Amino acid sequence: MKSLKYFFKKAKKEKWAIGQFNFSTLExxxxxxxxxxxxxxxxxxxxxxxxVNFFGIEEATLxxxxxxxxxxxxxxxxxxxxxxxxxxxxxxxxYDCVHFDGSILNLQENLKITNKIVKYAHKKGCLVExxxxxxxxxxxxxxxxxxxxxxxxxxxxKEFVKKTDIDSLAINxxxxxxxxxxxxxxxxxxxxxxxxxxxxxLVLHGGSGTSKKDIKEAIKNGVVKxxxxxxxxxxxxxxxxxxxxxxxxxxxxxxxPVIKAISDLVQEKIGxxxxxxxx
Ligand code: 13P
Numbered sequence: 443m444k445s446l447k448y449f450f451k452k453a454k455k456e457k458w459a460i461g462q463f464n465f466s467t468l469e470x471x472x473x474x475x476x477x478x479x480x481x482x483x484x485x486x487x488x489x490x491x492x493x494v495n496f497f498g499i500e501e502a503t504l505x506x507x508x509x510x511x512x513x514x515x516x517x518x519x520x521x522x523x524x525x526x527x528x529x530x531x532x533x534x535x536x537y538d539c540v541h542f543d544g545s546i547l548n549l550q551e552n553l554k555i556t557n558k559i560v561k562y563a564h565k566k567g568c569l570v571e572x573x574x575x576x577x578x579x580x581x582x583x584x585x586x587x588x589x590x591x592x593x594x595x596x597x598x599x600k601e602f603v604k605k606t607d608i609d610s611l612a613i614n615x616x617x618x619x620x621x622x623x624x625x626x627x628x629x630x631x632x633x634x635x636x637x638x639x640x641x642x643x644l645v646l647h648g649g650s651g652t653s654k655k656d657i658k659e660a661i662k663n664g665v666v667k668x669x670x671x672x673x674x675x676x677x678x679x680x681x682x683x684x685x686x687x688x689x690x691x692x693x694x695x696x697x698x699p700v701i702k703a704i705s706d707l708v709q710e711k712i713g714x715x716x717x718x719x720x721x
Contacts, residue, residue: 446517446538446569447609449484449720450643453666458716461649462486462519463708464581464671466493469697470678473704475509475516481709483717484515486539488669490522490581499528503535515721519571521669529559532568539569541612541645545576549598553605560607572608574598577647579619581671587624591616593632600639610643610667615660620672621651628656630663637664645669649711657714670711677703 449460463474465487478485489502506518517538523529529540542559544552552574560570575595578588592614603611613636616629626648636644646665649657650672657668681703685696712718 443514444484444721445567446484446486449515450569450610450666452720453717454643454664457662458720459646459661459666459668460484460486460717461708461711461715462488462521462667462669463674463711464488464490464493464521464669465674466496467678469682469700470674470704471505471509473701474708475513476701477705477708477712478516479513480705481712481718482513482721483712483715484517484720485708485712485717486517486519486667488519488521488671490671491520491525491528494520494528494532499531499535503537507536513721522573526555526559530562533563533566536566537568539571539609541571541573543573543576543612545573549574549602553602556602556606556608564607569609570607571610571612571645572602572606572642573612574602575614577612577614577617577619579648581650581675582620583672583676584618584620584622587622588618591629593629594636596635596639599636603640603642608642610645611640612645612647613665615646617646617648617652619648619650621676625653626651626656627653628660630656630659633660633663633665643667649673654714661715668711668715673707673711674704677707 465471519539520532522543594614615633643666645667647669649668649670681700
């Protein structure tokens with residue numbers, strides 16, 4: 443069984459990225475897995491705390507194991523973990539990666555807790571993603587762009603990476619969670635500077651509503667993991683609303699178009715990330 447780290451290394455070398463697709467319903471999960479299987483693309487199933495508290499952490503882990511029988515390269519990440527007990531539980535249950543979001547803490551406090559999590563996670567073969575500067579927005583439709591654009595403080599990031607043993611870092615290069623009226627543009631110059639100074643795997647949050655050209659440039663310049671959530675949520679709601687308008691009441695007739703809509707979108711993203719046929 444190839445590990446997630448194996449694919450991060452391969453992606454870095456060959457300049458492509460693994461998509462993290464978040465889910466909180468079975469239709470979303472089925473859609474992501476079917477796209478991965480169809481395209482032979484490794485994927486990360488993302489669960490935020492809210493998503494996994496709704497779906498069930500045991501259920502998420504068991505279903506990953508079940509789907510791995512059809513296509514092995516399906517990994518689980520706890521996205522924006524802040525609750526230490528939940529992070530530990532995810533590690534104990536066999537999550538492949540946990541993202542500790544200590545961005546609201548001061549650097550010293552963030553370092554201290556990140557180090558504890560890394561120690562615990564690495565013993566169980568789980569990777570850890572760190573975060574220093576909070577990424578704006580939530581995975582929703584936003585009316586207004588935030589007033590300021592955030593950029594990673596490279597000196598702080600260097601210190602953080604030096605003093606922890608994190609595997610990957612969630613970076614700020616103009617990326618935002620959620621979708622806005624205009625496509626989000628990334629600052630590739632800043633990414634190039636980060637890449638020169640930081641050796642850990644680079645993660646781009648806020649993959650929804652971002653300029654396709656910039657995403658491709660980001661991948662060329664070292665990003666190996668891209669998180670997508672809002673666009674999947676929008677596809678889920680739009681297709682479900684459309685399906686519910688029909689007179690049918692059988693769930694197994696209502697839900698297949700929802701799964702197809704989400705799966706088509708995941709397929710499109712996998713194409714942009716160039717992770718097809720990587721098993
Ligand atoms: P989007 O909702 O903008 O796709 O971002 C998802 C994300 O980064 C999850 O961590």
